[in-house]
Amino acid sequence: MKQSYRRYSEYLKEKYGKKTYKLPVNLPVSCPNRDGNLSTGGCIFCGEDAAGFEMLSLNLSVEEQLNKNKAYIGKKYNAEAFIAYFQNYTNTYMPLDAFKERMEEACIAGVVEICVSTRPDCIDEDYLDVLEDISKRRGVSISIELGLQSVNHKTLEKLNRGHSLAEFINCVGMIKPYGFDIGAHMILNLPWDDDGDAVEAAKILSALRIQTVKLHSLYVLENTYLGDLYKKNEFEICTMDEYVERVVLFLEKLDPEIAIQRLLARAPKEKTLFCNWDASWWKIRDLIEEKMIEKNVWQGKGYDYLVNRSVERFAKN
Numbered sequence: 481m482k483q484s485y486r487r488y489s490e491y492l493k494e495k496y497g498k499k500t501y502k503l504p505v506n507l508p509v510s511c512p513n514r515d516g517n518l519s520t521g522g523c524i525f526c527g528e529d530a531a532g533f534e535m536l537s538l539n540l541s542v543e544e545q546l547n548k549n550k551a552y553i554g555k556k557y558n559a560e561a562f563i564a565y566f567q568n569y570t571n572t573y574m575p576l577d578a579f580k581e582r583m584e585e586a587c588i589a590g591v592v593e594i595c596v597s598t599r600p601d602c603i604d605e606d607y608l609d610v611l612e613d614i615s616k617r618r619g620v621s622i623s624i625e626l627g628l629q630s631v632n633h634k635t636l637e638k639l640n641r642g643h644s645l646a647e648f649i650n651c652v653g654m655i656k657p658y659g660f661d662i663g664a665h666m667i668l669n670l671p672w673d674d675d676g677d678a679v680e681a682a683k684i685l686s687a688l689r690i691q692t693v694k695l696h697s698l699y700v701l702e703n704t705y706l707g708d709l710y711k712k713n714e715f716e717i718c719t720m721d722e723y724v725e726r727v728v729l730f731l732e733k734l735d736p737e738i739a740i741q742r743l744l745a746r747a748p749k750e751k752t753l754f755c756n757w758d759a760s761w762w763k764i765r766d767l768i769e770e771k772m773i774e775k776n777v778w779q780g781k782g783y784d785y786l787v788n789r790s791v792e793r794f795a796k797n
């Protein structure tokens with residue numbers, strides 16, 4: 481039986497030849513979509529801690545956080561190599577000197593890659609040059625993760641993302657010449673998106689030839705605009721079965737080379753109004769994998785749309 485989808489852990493094993501794990505690092509940064517630069521509200525789903533509810537204290541330096549996480553994760557998972565993962569908020573939203581200093585600090589023993597998560601409208605060549613220089617001098621790979629969430633510009637407006645698909649495409653084009661891995665964060669069960677948006681997302685990400693995708697299922701937090709809408713029943717989230725079907729559709733259309741970092745989100749226990757239909761994330765992951773087997777579908781089974789079929793008839797034999 482074909483493997484259902486390309487797992488990120490296997491991608492890393494192939495790339496580095498050993499078990500490689502991400503070590504999250506928390507920086508005292510904000511986000512231009514929250515601090516008034518673009519908007520004060522932020523994305524309508526973004527909580528006070530953004531994605532950092534599992535992070536270590538900001539009182540620790542980059543090196544201290546990495547060493548602490550390395551001791552824990554290295555032992556727990558028998559990991560031999562590590563990725564310094566700047567995950568929370570917008571990790572390029574700081575002056576260039578400060579950015580450079582933080583990236584240098586991340587090059588501790590055992591770190592083979594620096595991964596920077598940011599917005600597609602919050603990075604330029606100066607930041608990429610810093611990363612390229614560090615990569616060459618310190619012998620680490622670089623990856624950039626970009627939040628996109630949806631390819632539907634109307635949905636992005638509803639989310640108050642402050643950017644559209646165009647900025648994402650532009651950013652991918654800017655990073656490509658540097659040869660860094662590029663990852664996209666997507667939410668497939670946004671209330672304003674449907675199966676067609678998921679399929680289009682898979683096609684666009686494949687056409688852009690990025691390296692990884694992280695799927696988040698939407699969760700709803702207290703004290704967010706989305707939370708207020710949720711309490712007033714102003715939108716509907718698709719059912720768990722519909723989410724499973726949508727993820728399968730997405731994977732079917734996705735380039736089989738793209739590695740899947742995650743199929744579902746995890747939310748903080750506190751102040752969460754909705755998350756994963758109250759089921760555990762691994763149960764839903766199992767349902768997705770079972771559904772792929774049941775439908776005889778694998779990642780890339782429907783990846784046949786970038787071959788310019790219309791001119792095939794003119795090809796020389």
Ligand code: SF4
Binds near residue numbers: 510569
């Ligand atoms: S871009 Fe990220 S950190 Fe900024 S408001 Fe949106 S979800 Fe929150």
